[in-house]
Amino acid sequence: MKPVFNNGGVCIFGFGLKNKTVxxxxxxxxxxARELAQQAKVDTIDIxxxxxxxxxxxxxxxxxxxxPILRGDYMDKIPW
Structure with missing residues (x-):
């Protein structure tokens, strides 16, 4: 099975995420940075x-x- 890439060139399964910066x-x-810190429940300075x-x-x-936040997993739980 070939990996499927979206238009950004990042593999959908998350394999290409490890070489990218936060x-x-x-x-x-x-x-x-503040929004990510609030969602991850850490301090903004840590981000x-x-x-x-x-x-x-x-x-x-x-x-x-x-x-999970950087992958967009939290978007799956939104009840549309």
Whole structure:
């Protein structure tokens, strides 16, 4: 099975997300650092510190908090 890419060149299954920076993924979702921090329930300064860090280099507890938000998983739970 070939991986299916959306128009941004990022694999739908999330395989290409690890080499991107937090800032890139945050901007792709249209989130400010403050909004991401509120959704992940962390301080805004923590998000600003990791903005230029690649996702694969993040610590595991922080990665598990912000990855669903950066992937857009929270949008699946909105009752349309």
């Amino acid at each position: 800032k890139e993924l945050r901007k792709n979702q249209g989130l400010t 600003l510190r990791i903005d230029d860090v690649k996702v694969k280099d993040l610590s595991e507890p922080l990665k598990t908090k912000i990855m």
